[in-house]
Amino acid sequence: MSAQRNRPVGYAIWLIIASVVGWWAAFQLTLDKFATLEDPNSSLSCNVSVFVQCGKNLESWQGSVFGFPNPLIGLTGWMAPLVVGVAILAGARFPRWFWGLFGLGITGAFVFICWLIGQSFYALHTLCPWCGLTYLVVIPTFFATVQQLFANGTFPISHRAQEGARRLGVWVPLASILAFAVIFALAQTSGIDLIGEILRLVRG
Template identity: 70%
Template sequence: MTAQRTRHIGYGIWLIVASLAGWWAAFQLTMDKFISLENPDAVLSCNVSIFVQCTKNLDSWQGAVFGFPNPLIGVTGWMAVLVMGVAVLAGVRFPRWFWALFGLGIAFAFVFIAWLIGQSFFALHTLCPWCGLTYLVVIPTFLTTVVELGRNGTFSKKRSVQQAFGRLMAWTPLASIVAFAIIVVLAQIAGIDLLGEVGRMLA
């Protein structure tokens, strides 16, 4: 069973940055959930307008799909990503099955937030600010991880395949921007003036 060298500095740094941002968003949502449980009438700091808020999301069944608040998944899951980022920077060698499991975890996070985006826009008609931060880090993390799995030999041991994936890494920022643009379009389709709301928040 071959272990792969994973000292890809850029990828490792991204995992650390993304995990810290994602953990902070999950932590804030968890605290907001605790506040709302203690005082259902409390006005949460993440409630900006009727469209940009987190109360509706946290109080919905979609906010606790597995029987507990979704943010708890992020509080624990992002710590694993942080540890992985540090390990990558340190050049730790992992076997292919370990990378495959990590990839499955990231893929689950991507599919889960894609579903949550749909639910938030088309069922709840809201944009949760802290959820939005989660979207901003999960999507690039998924894309870069797919490329990383290709270039470190998890998908294939062929050198040509690994090199091809290596060249794709430079395109992940553009792919992420395209994904964010699709989210904005979906928000507009759902009747949420996302750009207008962001403008009012920054004003």
């Protein structure tokens, strides 16, 4: 009964939701990449305006940092949190080394998208819709995973500190909202009129 009570069900459910959303965004970007390879002048559904588009991002060197299109990283990488989320719901318990590696992978994804955000805003001056959807799930996943690593004893802290870390889980949404606010501010300072673009999209 104690093991069930301590099982992070909410975290597991979020991992599954984030994985599905993130994988879908990566899949859409992959389709768009195939479309540009077949016809460089093809009209992509994600190209809404000069600022809101993914075509420029996909064609840039930043879109293939490791020698292949970045979306392929998402297609494969999102499988890990999906499997972990399902396994937790099934009652699996992972050793400390596993959580350490998983946390390292999530941290790598977070650092990578932070770099991509900077490149998109300040080098390419665009906001990629599917990339933005990826940001929306990677950032909360990072905060939730860090909280979970402290709460489940991956980091060598006292039992009392672990209990405190468990209670911090309710603050993950607020931390994510603050991070999104920072991204919003960065978009404005980079010259992307994000407010104007949102209003234009709403008005059709």
